[in-house]
Amino acid sequence: MGMCLPCLGGAADDVVVTPDPDARRRQLAEAAEKRQKETTYRGVKNPEAVERKKKKQEEMEKQEMTGSASGGGGGLRWQVG
Template sequence: MGICSSCFGGPSGEYSTMDAASDPEARRRQMAEAAEKRLKEQEGRGVRDPEGLKQKQKRMEELERKQAMAGGEQQGEGLRWQVG
């Protein structure tokens, strides 16, 4: 058993020195980068052209924003009820 323990990264293994040497801020930054990478990969999953999709979403948001602005100006110009 003593022969194989060096294969599993014992006290002088790369994993233990990397873990002990990294400070909490560096680990936090690495974890944040990994999370961003995962989100980006999930975002593009199932989409042929992720950039095209982003552009289309941006255009739709701009169109909705313009319609909201135009709708706010024309609030008094809706249908009128005539009574009598």
């Protein structure tokens, strides 16, 4: 008769223990990062290739910026003759 409430016994195994706040925060951050990654690469067959292409593009832009800032001529040369 008294088994319908967890405090009266028998239901101690059914109680879900919540993790400490730091562990919970870490789990939420990992889940958010996973969701963000999934939405970023939605419809992309090869995400590694996309990352390599993006890094290469950034390198090229950085190289162009450093080349033009040093007075290198912008990459074009005039040739006469």
